Amino acid sequence: MKSYREIFSFVLIFAGILFLSFAYPNMQDNPEIINAIKSGNSRELARSFNSSIDLILPGNEGTYSKTQAELMVGNFFRSNPPKSFVVKQEGTSSDSSKYTIGQYLSSNNKTFRTYYLTKRIGSAQLIQLLQFEEN
Numbered sequence: 001m002k003s004y005r006e007i008f009s010f011v012l013i014f015a016g017i018l019f020l021s022f023a024y025p026n027m028q029d030n031p032e033i034i035n036a037i038k039s040g041n042s043r044e045l046a047r048s049f050n051s052s053i054d055l056i057l058p059g060n061e062g063t064y065s066k067t068q069a070e071l072m073v074g075n076f077f078r079s080n081p082p083k084s085f086v087v088k089q090e091g092t093s094s095d096s097s098k099y100t101i102g103q104y105l106s107s108n109n110k111t112f113r114t115y116y117l118t119k120r121i122g123s124a125q126l127i128q129l130l131q132f133e134e135n
Contacts, residue, residue, distance in 0.1 A: 049127050076132060081106060
């Protein structure tokens with residue numbers, strides 16, 4: 001029979017793991033995506049684009065090649081240089097796609113609700129949809 005100390009230790013460790021999973025929701029599979037958005041680096045962000053991507057930017061919406069999307073996102077970042085990017089919510093949909101919702105604040109004090117959807121293609125989790133919507 002297990003002692004109370006062993007049971008208490010197990011419960012304490014389990015509670016700690018559970019707390020950390022809620023306290024640090026930004027720990028995701030692709031921190032390079034978050035870092036690229038935070039730094040306004042379209043080249044680094046494009047490394048995580050699928051070969052074609054649904055892109056929604058202020059004044060622009062459509063499906064673009066990886067190269068076209070990189071140029072358009074680069075123009076967006078130049079017009080709205082990053083001040084901060086904070087992840088607000090993450091999750092997994094029924095088809096194992098992963099989504100992230102965040103808030104992008106530009107240095108010209110514009111706020112954008114940011115959403116991206118990734119899907120596993122081969123061994124990589126690639127962006128299928130990227131959206132910056134001004135609040």
